[in-house]
Amino acid sequence: MPRNTFCGSAAHAIDRRALLGGALAGAALASDMTALNALTAPDVSKALKTKQKRVILLWLAGGASQLETWDPKPGATTGGPFRSIQTDVPGLRISELMPKMAARMKTTCVIRGLNTKNGDHGSAALTMMRGRRDEAALRYPDLGAVVAREFGPTESKVPDYVTFYTQTEGRSMAPGASGFLGARYAPMELTTNNYPEFIKKLDGITDLDHLERGELRNVLGKGFEKGRNSDTLNSQNEAYQRVRGIMASEKLFDITQEPQKMRDRYGPTQFAEQTLIARRLVEAGVPFVRVGRAWWDSHGQNFETHQEMVPELDHVMATLLDDLGERGLLDDVMVMTLAEFGRTPSINASLGRDHFASAWSCTISGAGIKRGSVYGKSDPKGNTVVAEEVDAGSLFATVYSALGLDPHKNYYVGSRPIPLVNPGVEPIKALVG
Amino acid sequence: MRLRLLLTVVLVACAGSSARAADLPPATKTVEAVIDQLVDAAIADANVIPAAQADDATVIRRLTLDLVGRIPTSGEVDAYVKSGDSDKRAKLVDRLIASPGFVRHQAALFEIMLNPEGDRRGSGALRTYLTDALKDGKPWDVMFREMLLPNEADAKLKGAADFLRGRVSDADKLTSDVSVAFFGVNVSCAQCHNHPHVKDWTQDHFYGMKAFLARTFDNGGFLGERGYGVIKYKPTKGLERVAKMMFLTGATVEDANAKEPTAAEQKAEKEALDKAKAAKTPPPAPKFSGRAELVKIALQGQNADFFARSISNRMWHRFFGGGLVSPLDQMHAENEPTHPDLLTWLARDTAAHKYDLKRLIRGIVMSKAYSRSSQYDSENRPSNKFFAVARLKPMTPQQLSTSLKIAATDPASFDNLTPDDFEKRMEQIESSARGFASLIAQPTDNFQIGVGEALLFSNGDRVLKEMLTDGTGTVLGRLKGMKEKDAVEFLVKVAYGRPATADESKALVVYVEKRKGREADAYKQVLWALVTGTEFRFSY
Numbered sequence: 001m002p003r004n005t006f007c008g009s010a011a012h013a014i015d016r017r018a019l020l021g022g023a024l025a026g027a028a029l030a031s032d033m034t035a036l037n038a039l040t041a042p043d044v045s046k047a048l049k050t051k052q053k054r055v056i057l058l059w060l061a062g063g064a065s066q067l068e069t070w071d072p073k074p075g076a077t078t079g080g081p082f083r084s085i086q087t088d089v090p091g092l093r094i095s096e097l098m099p100k101m102a103a104r105m106k107t108t109c110v111i112r113g114l115n116t117k118n119g120d121h122g123s124a125a126l127t128m129m130r131g132r133r134d135e136a137a138l139r140y141p142d143l144g145a146v147v148a149r150e151f152g153p154t155e156s157k158v159p160d161y162v163t164f165y166t167q168t169e170g171r172s173m174a175p176g177a178s179g180f181l182g183a184r185y186a187p188m189e190l191t192t193n194n195y196p197e198f199i200k201k202l203d204g205i206t207d208l209d210h211l212e213r214g215e216l217r218n219v220l221g222k223g224f225e226k227g228r229n230s231d232t233l234n235s236q237n238e239a240y241q242r243v244r245g246i247m248a249s250e251k252l253f254d255i256t257q258e259p260q261k262m263r264d265r266y267g268p269t270q271f272a273e274q275t276l277i278a279r280r281l282v283e284a285g286v287p288f289v290r291v292g293r294a295w296w297d298s299h300g301q302n303f304e305t306h307q308e309m310v311p312e313l314d315h316v317m318a319t320l321l322d323d324l325g326e327r328g329l330l331d332d333v334m335v336m337t338l339a340e341f342g343r344t345p346s347i348n349a350s351l352g353r354d355h356f357a358s359a360w361s362c363t364i365s366g367a368g369i370k371r372g373s374v375y376g377k378s379d380p381k382g383n384t385v386v387a388e389e390v391d392a393g394s395l396f397a398t399v400y401s402a403l404g405l406d407p408h409k410n411y412y413v414g415s416r417p418i419p420l421v422n423p424g425v426e427p428i429k430a431l432v433g
Numbered sequence: 434m435r436l437r438l439l440l441t442v443v444l445v446a447c448a449g450s451s452a453r454a455a456d457l458p459p460a461t462k463t464v465e466a467v468i469d470q471l472v473d474a475a476i477a478d479a480n481v482i483p484a485a486q487a488d489d490a491t492v493i494r495r496l497t498l499d500l501v502g503r504i505p506t507s508g509e510v511d512a513y514v515k516s517g518d519s520d521k522r523a524k525l526v527d528r529l530i531a532s533p534g535f536v537r538h539q540a541a542l543f544e545i546m547l548n549p550e551g552d553r554r555g556s557g558a559l560r561t562y563l564t565d566a567l568k569d570g571k572p573w574d575v576m577f578r579e580m581l582l583p584n585e586a587d588a589k590l591k592g593a594a595d596f597l598r599g600r601v602s603d604a605d606k607l608t609s610d611v612s613v614a615f616f617g618v619n620v621s622c623a624q625c626h627n628h629p630h631v632k633d634w635t636q637d638h639f640y641g642m643k644a645f646l647a648r649t650f651d652n653g654g655f656l657g658e659r660g661y662g663v664i665k666y667k668p669t670k671g672l673e674r675v676a677k678m679m680f681l682t683g684a685t686v687e688d689a690n691a692k693e694p695t696a697a698e699q700k701a702e703k704e705a706l707d708k709a710k711a712a713k714t715p716p717p718a719p720k721f722s723g724r725a726e727l728v729k730i731a732l733q734g735q736n737a738d739f740f741a742r743s744i745s746n747r748m749w750h751r752f753f754g755g756g757l758v759s760p761l762d763q764m765h766a767e768n769e770p771t772h773p774d775l776l777t778w779l780a781r782d783t784a785a786h787k788y789d790l791k792r793l794i795r796g797i798v799m800s801k802a803y804s805r806s807s808q809y810d811s812e813n814r815p816s817n818k819f820f821a822v823a824r825l826k827p828m829t830p831q832q833l834s835t836s837l838k839i840a841a842t843d844p845a846s847f848d849n850l851t852p853d854d855f856e857k858r859m860e861q862i863e864s865s866a867r868g869f870a871s872l873i874a875q876p877t878d879n880f881q882i883g884v885g886e887a888l889l890f891s892n893g894d895r896v897l898k899e900m901l902t903d904g905t906g907t908v909l910g911r912l913k914g915m916k917e918k919d920a921v922e923f924l925v926k927v928a929y930g931r932p933a934t935a936d937e938s939k940a941l942v943v944y945v946e947k948r949k950g951r952e953a954d955a956y957k958q959v960l961w962a963l964v965t966g967t968e969f970r971f972s973y
Contacts (some may be wrong), residue, residue, distance in 0.1 A: 135609075136623050139550075159884075183874050183883030198888035204897060206578045209948075209958055214891070216944055216962040223934060224968035227808040230825040239887035240965065246884060247892070413967050414760050 005433055033201035035265040051153045053367055053403040054282040057143065057290040058275070058317060061170045062121070062297030065343035065353050068095050068306035068362035069313075071112045071378055078345035078381045080303055088196045089372045096381040097310035100318035105283035106372040107321050107330065109431055113376020113385040114342060116392050117248055119355035121297070124340035131396025132422050138180060138413065143180035143355045143396065144288040145185040146420060150405055151287035153187075155238075157245030158252065158286050159196070161187040162272040165217035174340065176290065180413050184235060187290075190253075200252050214240060229322075252280050265319050272316045279323055282333050297337065300350035313337070334403060345382035362395070370431045393425035401427040462780060464796020471775040472802040476821050482813070484806040485822035489514045490931045491527065491973065492804050497827065499752055499798065500529040502538030503859065504836040507844045510930040513556075520596045526798055530791055531569075533856055537863065540564040541831055542751060547580075547596055547614050555928075573744050573788035574732055577615055581728050585655055585715040594656055597649060604647040612642055613704060616731070617743030617764035618681055633765045642664045643680025645727035646941040653710035658781035659678075659702070660719025661690040668782030677884040678726060682736050686726045741766070741780035745793065746770075749779070752797045754972075755817055761880060771818040805810065807973045827880050830873035833970065834866035840928040840964055842901040843911045869895055882970075890965045900964070901957040912956050917945045920952075921959055927965040 066074055071096045072084040084093040087105040094102055094110075101108070108416070118124040127133055129142035142148070144161040152160030163176040176187030183365050201210050217240065225233065251257055251274025255273050266272040271293045278289040293313070298305040317337065324330045343353035359378040365371070376388040390398075397407040400420055407427055410417040458467045476483050484681050487495065493513040497505040503514075513525060529535055540563040547559065566576050567712040583594035596614075600607040609621040623639040648659040648721075662674040678686040709716040721779060732738055742764060750756040757770040757779075770776040779793070786792050797803055807823035815821040828836065842861035850858060850946070872889055874882075890896055903909035921941035933941070941959055948955035963969060 064546075138621070147451045154882070170954060182881035183885065184881040186883050186885065188885070196888075198885075198892040200892060202892055202894055202897060205954070205958070207952065213958040213962055216940070216958065217965050219940055220937060220962055221967040224966070224973075227810040229809075229814060229969075232827050232876070232882060232970065233825055234877070235881040235883075236887075236967055236970055239882050239884045240891075242884045243448070243687075243887045246888065319733065412764070433609070 015207075018299065021197070025382045034365045035321065050286065052287065053147075053332050053334065054151065054286065055147050055288050055336065055367075055399075055403070056144070056275070056278045056282060056320065057076055057288070058119065058313070058335065059165075059290050059292040060296050060313070060337060060339040061125075061165070061167070061174060061292050061294035063339045063343055063355060064296040064309070064313075065298065065302060065306055065338075065339045066112070066359075066361040066378075067343070067345060067353070067382055068303070068310055069112045070094055070363060071382065072096075073292060073345070073378075073380065073382050076381050078346075078347065080347065080384075082303070082306075089374075092372075092374055094311065097306060097379045098314040100314045104318050104321055107325070109369045109375065110361060110363050111375050111390055112361045112378055113344070113358075113387065113389045114360045114362060114391075114395065115385050115389050116360075119341055119357045121170060121340055122173040124355075124357060125170075127392050128338060128340050129174065129176070130179070131392050131399075134179075136392055138418070139177065140182040141179040141185060142177050143399065144176050144187055144290055145181050146400075147187045147403070148178075148187075149181055149289040150403075156242065156285075157248055157282070158249045159188045159282055160185060160286065161288045162278075162281055162286055163187045163192065163194070163290040164194070164242070164278070164295070165223070165290075166191060166193075166270060166274070167294035167350075169295035170297070171292070171294070174292070180418070181411070182235075184238075194255065195250070195253050196246075199247055199253070201247065214243065249284065252284050252286075253277055253367050256279075258288065262323075267312075267315060267319070269316075271312060272319075275316050277318050279320060283327065283329065295326075296343075299344065299352040299354055302343065302351060302353040304348070304417045324366065330366040332358065332367060333364040334369065334399070336363065336399070338362045347428060361382060363400065364431075366397065368404060368432060369398075370433065372429060375428060375431055389427075390428065393421050393427055397421045397425050397432055398429040401432040440464055443637070447643070450848040456775055457781070459727070460782065460785060463799075464779070464793065465799040465801075467778050468775065468796065468802050469784075470821050471772055471778070473802075475772055476815075479815075479819060481815040481821050482811070482817050483815065483819070484516075484809050484823065487804050487806040489805065490506075494930050495972055496522075496525060496529060496798060498832060498836070499575050499826075500538065500794075501532055501859075502533030502541070502829070502832045502835060503534070503863070503932060504621070504839055506839060506847045507927050507930060522804075523799065530795060534859055534863075536564055536659065537569045537860070538832075541795075541829070543567070543950065544602050544828070546747065548599065549877070557595060559595035560592070562590065562595070565589065567591075567790070570789075570791065573790055574740070575788075576649030577732075577740070580730050581611070581724050582722070583656060583826075597656055598651070601649055601651050604643055604649075607646050608639065608643040611646060611680070611727075613762040615743060616681055616739040617746055617761055619762035620681075623803070624867065633767070633937075636666060637679060640664050640674075640682060641675035641685070642677040642727075643682065644676045644688075645723040648723050648775075651898065652706050652716045655709065655713075656797055657706065657709075657716040658719050658722055658724060660721050661692060661694050662771065663691050663693060663699075667920075678723060679726070680730045680736055681739055683890060684730055684733075684736055686730060688721065688726075690721055708933050736779060738785060741775055741784040741788070744788065744790075745776060745779040745783050745887070748793050748797060752794070752803060753820060754826040755820075771820075775839070778893055823973065825973050827876040827882070827971055830870035831863070831866065832874060832972075833873060834870035835863045836969070837869070837964055838862045838866045840969070841902075841908055841960070843906050843908050844927050845911070846906050869899060887965075896961070901960060903953060903957070908962060909953070909956055917942045917952070918923040920956060921945060924956065924960055924963060928960070 021191050067080060068082060072082065072093065073079040074084045083096045085096045086093055087102040089105040092105055116124065116127065118127055118278060121214065130140045132140060134140055148160035161176065165171045170193065178190060179183040190196055201207060255263065255277055258276060263276065266276045271291065274291045278291050281289050296309065320335060324333050340356040341355055344356040347355060353403045359382055376390055377386050378384065379386050400407040405420065407421045410419050448675045458470055462573060490510055493505050497503060513521060540560060543563045544560050562789055571929060579590055579593040580596040583597065584590050585594050600610055609619065612618045612620045620634055620639040623634045623636050644664045645783060648656050648662045649663055665673055666676060675691065678688055706716050732737055746756045746758050747761055750761055757772055757776045758764045776951045783793050802820050807825055808902065809822045817824060847855065873886060908924065912923065915923065918938060922933045922938055944959065945952055945955040
């Protein structure tokens with residue numbers, strides 16, 4: 001198989017580490033922008049994408065209703081007012097609120113048999129971000145941290161894990177967290193606007209002073225570091241070495257850098273803009289971006305809520321998949337829709353649907369997942385899973401497999417091996433074959 | 434069957450350790466002498482060359498950071514370095530341990546130890562309790578008892594209840610956290626299956642511990658405890674079992690009330706609880722309290738080994754940056770201490786001296802093992818397990834933030850203060866540093882500093898406004914009128930507590946001279962480079 005190379009030598013097949021390491025060794029900190037520009041050069045970004053999988057997680061905070069999205073039950077007493085429509089995948093029907101995705105289900109796998117057994121926002125969000133419950137004394141890394149760790153090179157010039165969650169509802173219940181992987185893989189959280197905190201230089205210092213001050217810091221450390229040995233110390237220097245690169249990635253968060261035409265395609269909403277930024281980020285090599293969209297928790301007025309929110313999701317997700325496809329990124333970028341749980345088939349007195357974790361749905365598009373597929377079946381009213389049940393563990397094993405990771409790969413906490421998924425948990429073979 | 438087997442194992446192990454007791458250094462020796470005897474013996478046995486003793490400036494920096502949670506002022510450093518008193522280290526240690534800063538800093542560390550996840554930490558009632566307890570010199574076993582059997586009617590002790598209160602809704606977590614915090618044992622692996630690698634820990638242990646604790650509940654904001662109840666669990670193999678109250682050693686407590694209550698009993702109980710709730714008083718204590726039984730059995734005879742060894746190991750870890758047993762929650766037969774006799778001796782000494790934390794801490798920091806250099810120039814760097822070279826300990830957020838403020842302050846402003854005023858000044862600085870501290874991550878074992886911290890220091894305006902200003906009373910303000918060389922050497926001295934090297938001085942002067950006409954900016958940048966440097970970030 002021919003390999004893309006950076007410097008023209010076949011013996012020197014490029015990976016991101018080599019590319020960025022080379023850039024670092026070359027002109028040191030001053031070349032940050034150059035390195036980033038190199039990432040957007042066509043042949044380099046091609047080399048990058050064959051090596052590195054990335055994930056955009058559309059997090060439907062509060063719990064979107066499966067009945068108004070991926071698993072409609074028109075005509076059933078639990079079905080609600082919306083119809084279902086035929087998709088481009090024979091036999092697969094989804095809610096009429098999603099006409100755009102209905103024409104694009106060939107990119108996507110719908111998992112309809114989620115039974116995750118937890119209907120509490122906070123603890124369910126933790127489980128659905130990690131694929132398992134924390135042990136009393138062990139904090140697991142979430143999906144973003146694992147993907148950051150697996151696909152983010154140590155000398156990364158861009159953030160590894162970015163999470164947008166602008167609405168306040170439920171935000172504190174679903175924080176990104178790197179667990180035992182430590183601060184190196186902790187998310188960059190964007191909660192107030194679309195720019196990361198502290199990414200911009202203050203006005204009080206010139207760019208040259210900012211740069212040289214950093215170099216002075218390194219020089220001063222040399223004497224102290226001689227004869228001393230500590231991973232924490234190394235991580236501190238690594239963190240400071242990444243500062244200028246991350247600052248240079250500021251433009252990735254600047255949506256005005258996109259052509260107006262592209263912005264118009266995604267649309268003017270905050271969710272649309274953040275999803276477009278997510279596309280910019282993964283294109284530049286950021287391994288994991290979560291775009292949180294709240295608040296789907298429709299205990300009352302479920303149908304109005306979904307009538308308003310589902311078409312936005314439909315449009316943004318369809319645009320994202322088209323955009324990634326046009327850029328040739330869909331084989332390497334996975335797009336997921338997931339939440340802490342779904343919603344009850346039964347409709348309550350306020351015309352709402354409540355928390356429901358026994359038979360709900362999520363989607364996985366792109367990367368190594370079997371596209372145009374449906375896995376799992378709920379009963380005619382949507383109360384239980386009748387075939388191909390999936391729990392949080394096997395969902396995560398499947399996601400890892402579809403990203404080319406061995407779900408049984410171990411991390412070590414001290415000497416204790418901790419596999420990516422709990423022992424005995426297996427991916428869904430039919431979806432990652 | 435397994436239980437009997439385990440009991441045998443424990444008995445044999447205990448017999449082994451008491452047989453060895455005769456070989457331990459005598460109980461009459463000082464803590465520091467025994468530490469040095471046994472650490473040096475292991476170093477000699479392994480033919481390892483230890484690092485030299487750290488110099489005076491390093492020793493006072495380490496002691497001040499570790500004991501009272503801040504860097505020393507340059508005045509403190511100078512006085513210590515210049516002093517020819519052969520007893521100056523002991524005097525410094527005693528002064529620091531007697532200071533209010535010691536109580537505040539150690540209380541903060543105990544709070545981190547008890548609430549490692551960080552929720553509810555900081556200004557809550559538990560911190561107040563810990564601060565008062567340490568101030569009164571309460572022994573560790575008394576603190577353990579007060580936290581597990583809190584007397585909520587006593588306003589002064591109320592905060593002790595917070596340890597249980599934060600966990601009362603999750604008996605599994607409570608079981609695990611009590612075992613980790615007080616006994617150095619993490620039984621949570623045994624919740625779902627017998628531990629795959631550690632034969633000491635079976636499901637019986639997890640549920641045995643849970644049986645002591647699971648009767649605790651919340652009653653209108655007060656802790657209640659039922660006098661009955663059954664913990665059942667389904668082992669990985671075999672039929673469902675009822676868990677007996679069983680301590681980690683396998684010692685059990687007979688409990689006649691391990692049953693479900695009758696309807697009449699339930700009704701009577703509910704009435705009593707509602708009455709307490711309405712009166713806003715703690716609910717009545719049960720006649721037979723599982724928690725009281727746990728406290729009793731855990732401190733009884735050889736069962737107390739877990740408790741004594743765990744606190745000894747934790748204090749060792751606090752001051753050496755690594756445990757004699759590591760990780761701290763894995764104290765079991767298959768995870769031998771690096772220095773088994775030393776841990777046994779320290780635990781015995783600590784128990785014999787009524788769990789006096791100050792005695793243990795003082796002994797540790799007076800040892801030569803504690804005051805070795807963290808620098809090792811030759812290639813054959815000894816493994817951490819010998820404690821032959823000091824480890825770097827990343828500062829806690831509060832240590833770092835307080836130290837930054839001190840480094841940004843004109844050192845002359847600390848001169849001529851009475852000891853009382855000096856302490857008050859330090860307390861003010863510490864509390865003014867709290868806000869910035871909340872932006873920094875709490876270190877754990879194998880801590881990684883994230884890019885968030887580097888971005889905060891690089892571009893955060895609080896750093897600029899709170900630390901890099903040159904108003905009156907600041908270190909930058911003092912530089913006005915100084916020559917470049919004097920100014921940069923002054924900054925190094927204040928931040929690092931040592932004179933600048935010739936190379937540093939040269940590099941910094943070049944940096945400042947390149948910014949002719951805007952020296953004030955240059956000095957801010959020099960101070961920034963110093964305090965973001967690796968030399969500042971650690972207790973070394």
